Amino acid sequence: MQVTDGDRLRAAPKPSLDLLTRLLREDLERVNQLIVGRMQSPVALIPQLAGHIVAGGGKRLRPMLTLGCARLCGYRGERHIALAAAVEFIHTATLLHDDVVDASDLRRGRDTASAIWGNKAAVLVGDFLFSRSFELMVADGSLRILEILSRASAVIAEGEVMQLATTGNTETTEAEYLAVIQSKTAELFAAASRIGAVLGARPAEEEEALDQFGRNLGTAFQLVDDMLDYSAREAELGKCVGDDFRGGKITLPVLLAFARGADDERGFWQRTLEKLDQRPGDLERAIDLVERRGGIAETLARARSYAAAATRALAPFPDGPERRALFAAAAFAGDRSF
Amino acid sequence: MQVTDGDRLRAAPKPSLDLLTRLLREDLERVNQLIVGRMQSPVALIPQLAGHIVAGGGKRLRPMLTLGCARLCGYRGERHIALAAAVEFIHTATLLHDDVVDASDLRRGRDTASAIWGNKAAVLVGDFLFSRSFELMVADGSLRILEILSRASAVIAEGEVMQLATTGNTETTEAEYLAVIQSKTAELFAAASRIGAVLGARPAEEEEALDQFGRNLGTAFQLVDDMLDYSAREAELGKCVGDDFRGGKITLPVLLAFARGADDERGFWQRTLEKLDQRPGDLERAIDLVERRGGIAETLARARSYAAAATRALAPFPDGPERRALFAAAAFAGDRSF
Numbered sequence: 256m257q258v259t260d261g262d263r264l265r266a267a268p269k270p271s272l273d274l275l276t277r278l279l280r281e282d283l284e285r286v287n288q289l290i291v292g293r294m295q296s297p298v299a300l301i302p303q304l305a306g307h308i309v310a311g312g313g314k315r316l317r318p319m320l321t322l323g324c325a326r327l328c329g330y331r332g333e334r335h336i337a338l339a340a341a342v343e344f345i346h347t348a349t350l351l352h353d354d355v356v357d358a359s360d361l362r363r364g365r366d367t368a369s370a371i372w373g374n375k376a377a378v379l380v381g382d383f384l385f386s387r388s389f390e391l392m393v394a395d396g397s398l399r400i401l402e403i404l405s406r407a408s409a410v411i412a413e414g415e416v417m418q419l420a421t422t423g424n425t426e427t428t429e430a431e432y433l434a435v436i437q438s439k440t441a442e443l444f445a446a447a448s449r450i451g452a453v454l455g456a457r458p459a460e461e462e463e464a465l466d467q468f469g470r471n472l473g474t475a476f477q478l479v480d481d482m483l484d485y486s487a488r489e490a491e492l493g494k495c496v497g498d499d500f501r502g503g504k505i506t507l508p509v510l511l512a513f514a515r516g517a518d519d520e521r522g523f524w525q526r527t528l529e530k531l532d533q534r535p536g537d538l539e540r541a542i543d544l545v546e547r548r549g550g551i552a553e554t555l556a557r558a559r560s561y562a563a564a565a566t567r568a569l570a571p572f573p574d575g576p577e578r579r580a581l582f583a584a585a586a587f588a589g590d591r592s593f
Numbered sequence: 594m595q596v597t598d599g600d601r602l603r604a605a606p607k608p609s610l611d612l613l614t615r616l617l618r619e620d621l622e623r624v625n626q627l628i629v630g631r632m633q634s635p636v637a638l639i640p641q642l643a644g645h646i647v648a649g650g651g652k653r654l655r656p657m658l659t660l661g662c663a664r665l666c667g668y669r670g671e672r673h674i675a676l677a678a679a680v681e682f683i684h685t686a687t688l689l690h691d692d693v694v695d696a697s698d699l700r701r702g703r704d705t706a707s708a709i710w711g712n713k714a715a716v717l718v719g720d721f722l723f724s725r726s727f728e729l730m731v732a733d734g735s736l737r738i739l740e741i742l743s744r745a746s747a748v749i750a751e752g753e754v755m756q757l758a759t760t761g762n763t764e765t766t767e768a769e770y771l772a773v774i775q776s777k778t779a780e781l782f783a784a785a786s787r788i789g790a791v792l793g794a795r796p797a798e799e800e801e802a803l804d805q806f807g808r809n810l811g812t813a814f815q816l817v818d819d820m821l822d823y824s825a826r827e828a829e830l831g832k833c834v835g836d837d838f839r840g841g842k843i844t845l846p847v848l849l850a851f852a853r854g855a856d857d858e859r860g861f862w863q864r865t866l867e868k869l870d871q872r873p874g875d876l877e878r879a880i881d882l883v884e885r886r887g888g889i890a891e892t893l894a895r896a897r898s899y900a901a902a903a904t905r906a907l908a909p910f911p912d913g914p915e916r917r918a919l920f921a922a923a924a925f926a927g928d929r930s931f
Contacts, residue, residue: 298754352720355693357711373695378716379753382690382723386747389727393739398731401739405727412721416636419714 270586275319278580282322282336283315289340293387304372304380309347316476317447318343319584324451324465327569327577335454337391338400342447344388345404349411349443351381400450407446414438423503423529425513425521432507436477437470444473464571468581471565475589478558481506485545489592497538503528507557508550509541515548555590562589608924613657616918620660620674621653627678631725642710642718647685654814655785656681657922662789662803665907665915673792675729676738680785682726683742687749687781689719738788745784752776761841761867763851763859770845774815775808782811802909806919809903813927816896819844823883827930835876841866845895846888847879853886893928900927 276283294305318339325335354367355374369377385408392401418435421427448469452462483489484499485508499506505528513524523540526532545551565585572578614621632643656677663673692705693712707715723746730739756773759765786807790800821827822837823846837844843866851862864870865879883889903923910916 296751296754298751298758300754300758301751348720352716355713355716357713374712375693375695376754376757378690378693379750379757382686383747383750383754385720385723386743386750389739389743390747393736393743396736398734398736401727401731405724405731409721409724409728412717412724413634413636413639415717416634416638416714416721419717420636420638 269592270583270590272314272316272319272584272587274576274580274583275323278326278576279319279322282339283319285336286315286318286322286339286343289336290343293340293344293391294384296383300372300376301380301383304351304368304376305347305384307368307371308350309343309384313343313346315343316584316588317346317443320444320447320469320472320581321451323577323581323584324448324468325454326451327572327575327581328452328455328457328461328465330451330455332454334395334397335451337395338450338454339447341388341391341395341404342443342450344384344391345408345411346443348381348385348388349415349439351377351384353415397453399453403446403449403453407442410438410442414440414442418504421505423531424505425509425524425529427505427510429507429510432505432510433474436481437474440477440480441470441473444476445470448472461571464568468565468568468585471561471568472585472588475558475561475565475585478507478554478561479589479591482508482551482554482558483592485509485542486551486592487542487546490542492592496542500527500538500541501533503531507554508545511550511553512541512545512548516544520544520548558589560589562586565589607930608921608928610652610654610657610922610925612914612918612921613661616664616914617657617660620677621657623674624653624656624660624677624681627674628681631678631682631729632722634721638710638714639718639721642689642706642714643685643722645706645709646688647681647722651681651684653681654922654926655684655781658782658785658807658810658919659789661915661919661922662786662806663792664789665910665913665919666790666793666795666799666803668789668793670792672733672735673789675733676788676792677785679726679729679733679742680781680788682722682729683746683749684781686719686723686726687753687777689715689722691753735791737791741784741787741791745780748776748780752778752780756842759843761869762843763847763862763867765843765848767845767848770843770848771812774819775812778815778818779808779811782814783808786810799909802906805906806903806923809899809906810923810926813896813899813903813923816845816892816899817927817929820846820889820892820896821930823847823880824889824930825880825884828880830930834880838865838876838879839871841869845892846883849888849891850879850883850886854882858882858886896927898927900924903927 290309294309295302321339321342322335351368354369354377356369392404414435418439421431421435445466448465449462452465481499484496484506486496490496509524509528513521516524523544527537527541562585565588566582569578569581628647632647633640659677659680660673689706692707692715694707730742752773756777759769759773783804786803787800790803819837822834822844824834828834847862847866851859854862861878861882865875900923904920907916907919
């Protein structure tokens with residue numbers, strides 16, 4: 256097996272979320288119970304479909320940021336549980352809506368909710384979870400937190416629509432790509448972290464610092480996500496790669512490979528991503544081109560730089576188990592393989 | 594042209610929304626301006642797609658209920674404008690999500706947003722409008738109103754999922770059908786009306802009375818909607834009928850025709866609605882069967898009875914131009930042809 260740039264960059268032991276999950280174990284258990292409780296409905300399809308995605312073994316990274324940042328800010332009450340659940344419901348609704356396909360789309364390799372129950376059910380159950388999220392926030396009663404999360408929801412939707420407009424367009428700029436991932440992904444990480452400072456009644460500078468922490472961490476997280484989709488190593492490990500390729504999504508690894516590619520390579524990207532004319536062997540060639548043009552290494556390097564910025568944003572907070580666990584989460588976001 | 598039961602029942606001059614629109618003309622103009630302003634976004638597809646449906650000449654019935662009920666309750670401030678816009682945004686988001694189709698669905702006759710821009714764009718712009726709606730409510734700052742409308746949103750989503758489960762099922766009961774329309778439609782009418790009492794700081798009984806007013810009016814409205822989809826008269830006037838039939842939706846006119854039909858008629862409904870095996874002439878036969886089995890007349894009679902209940906719910910309020918305009922709106926909901 257050839258040793259690649261990506262392999263070299265990722266030779267060190269992987270950072271993990273273990274510190275954070277251990278620190279928050281009890282809180283997280285209560286968040287999970289609340290999530291399961293609040294996704295119930297007399298309409299049987301709702302818990303059925305929501306369960307598929309909510310219980311689907313997500314990392315619960317976003318709610319953990321709310322819990323961890325609240326504790327970092329000295330908050331010792333109970334409100335962070337419901338708000339962490341609200342954050343996860345917004346994320347889940349987004350996932351369900353992101354799975355919606357058009358007739359022209361290629362089916363993904365996975366069993367998405369929309370593939371099993373249909374587009375419409377996925378959309379409507381997403382709406383239900385989104386409404387539940389707002390019910391949880393309203394019951395909490397903080398207009399400031401409602402403001403932060405309703406604003407984030409609007410920005411996420413804008414980001415998703417922006418992404419739709421860049422799909423299949425190899426002329427997308429890096430700035431446009433960054434605007435997409437910062438809206439569709441980083442915004443919720445920023446809001447999830449920021450509300451920790453609101454719960455702890457911390458001054459505006461610390462609220463802003465936690466926003467920057469979450470925003471940079473979220474950007475790193477999405478960059479790695481987009482890198483993993485073209486990772487030869489992941490493919491060898493039997494993980495699912497190529498979703499973005501099959502959907503014609505324009506991500507940084509592709510933008511880099513396109514910009515640095517020879518004419519015939521650009522032709523390849525235009526055929527496969529713009530025209531969605533994909534043939535056997537194309538995904539393998541895409542993975543090879545991304546690797547050879549430095550798309551993996553460069554994307555990973557950028558992710559690490561955002562992760563470092565996330566870490567720096569925590570400077571105003573005192574050292575302690577909370578900050579160390581959040582440091583580790585930032586490192587994980589910038590250097591993970593799942 | 595044969596004179597039918599439906600024709601006889603509808604021979605009297607049609608009630609209209611004119612009183613209400615005249616009374617609220619200035620407020621409604623401001624609501625429309627706010628709607629257009631708040632659906633803007635640097636992401637061009639959002640105002641484009643939202644404009645298609647928001648500016649698509651809807652009746653603005655739900656926001657008018659908020660405006661009218663607020664005035665009925667003696668409210669003279671400015672908050673009703675933004676809240677009426679929030680109500681309309683929830684409705685618009687629901688419409689966009691209701692248009693989402695599955696690969697198995699038949700395309701409707703109309704230019705739905707999802708048919709023009711695709712499922713995914715319709716879903717995401719719906720999410721954006723839904724988020725905007727919450728931003729408007731949060732800016733208003735009443736947790737009570739946020740509670741009413743976030744609860745209503747969850748119930749609407751439940752109703753839409755319930756409807757999905759009854760689609761194509763001729764064994765749906767009338768009680769199930771009623772539960773569907775009261776959740777997916779009447780709940781927002783109830784919430785839109787109820788917040789008028791909250792704005793006017795009226796006692797709980799009046800809040801409840803306006804909830805009942807809106808709920809009954811909304812039920813009447815949906816019953817007539819479902820009746821019009823099988824109306825021979827509408828078809829003759831060139832209006833679009835048969836959407837529910839093509840989609841296999843189970844509505845009261847069909848439930849009545851099925852329950853009262855002979856064996857061969859039941860076989861017809863099972864073939865066309867359960868198996869969605871529809872042939873040329875089937876819609877015409879469906880319209881004829883619904884009419885002959887009294888489905889039109891009976892649905893209309895029930896709608897009028899809900900409209901009357903809506904009117905009775907306004908008894909605690911003093912006579913005056915507001916109440917008279919809301920009476921007319923209730924009559925319109927139970928007896929309209931558009």
